[in-house]
Amino acid sequence: MSVDRWNETQDAVKELVTLRNELVHHFLDHFDLWSEEGCVQAQQHLTDAYGRIDGHLNQLAAWAKDMERARQYAASVDASEAFGELMDSLFAQFDEVDWTQAGIVKDWKEAFDRLAVEGWAPLRGTVAR
Template sequence: MTTLPADDALTAQQREVQRFLGRCLLRLQQYEKLMKAIVAHHEISATGLPLASNQEQRIADAASKTLGTLVGALFGSYVTTDESDGATSESDERDDVISFKFKMTLRMSVEDYDRTQSDLKELVLLRNNLVHHFIDQHDLWSLDGCRCAQDTLTAAYSRIDQHFEQLRGWAEHMDQARRLAAEFAQSDAFRDLVIHGIAPDGSVDWPSAGIVRALRDAAAELAIDGWTPVASAGRWIAERLPEHLPAKYGCSSWRQVVHESRLFELRYRDVGGQRAAWYRAKQN
């Protein structure tokens, strides 16, 4: 067997170190790319009619984050604990604007949450050492130093790969939830919930109900001194917004809608010898 000259042997070992380091960095890039996808897509929201999503902005925000920042964004948002109370963050949503928010989470025990968070902080430290300090920590100008560097990189790749497989499992979990959500979003139940404010159990969220918005629109067109005839509003809505009728909301009349919503004042007046109902939005 031919023995390589010392310089050639060192060069070969240095190239192996480069290959091992490149493999680690490529796996880290795959990890960061997948992490950015989870951070950007685990929460979906939209406002207005038609619904306008903020997804492009979320993708852009995630793309600019470092791995450490991504880990911080993931915990408490996508990765949560069994003790989380499910409270949502405050927003600037308005009562008179349709909005929709869908958020996927991965719940863990407090112990698993703390351990996983600590493990990912170590991964961030590992990444930073590989990117910024590796040549300071290893003597790459000696054969022994190169061999030590290769051993370090082999162990590092194993740790990075384990984290990548874990993250891929999380992504598959999220993707399954997204598919189920997409099926629901195409259903009549979803349209009733978002557009009409009618939950799958038939209960009505009156402040967000489409028929309440329709009554407000009718009042804006038909009000006389701030009050609107209920019958006139009903005819106006039936002509322009026929999907918003009392029966859809479990009511037998427009007066019942006005009463059940508890968002309007109801007053009766004598009009041409007949008792007629008029309404207006409750004053704050």
């Protein structure tokens, strides 16, 4: 999702939360439901609110359909013979590595040895070189 689209989505969520709070907590403060004019205004406000909510719901439904299509595609790729062969060849490479001699493993062991107190080493902090 682009930054602009992300910002639009955040604004839309904020709008819905604000609308929800206004309808739940302040609706009766804004409309005189004891008069015909107040009821007409309240009804129009609810109709407008429904339209905004419906627009957001349609957007969410479209996102859900896109996500389902993506899920189905990913599942089809995962189930393919070619993907299985690719994963097998990638993982086969790891069998050839002597992990006890790998640079990152050596560095971790060295850092642990320098930082350990009674067999425990902190996960945060820096390692002095």
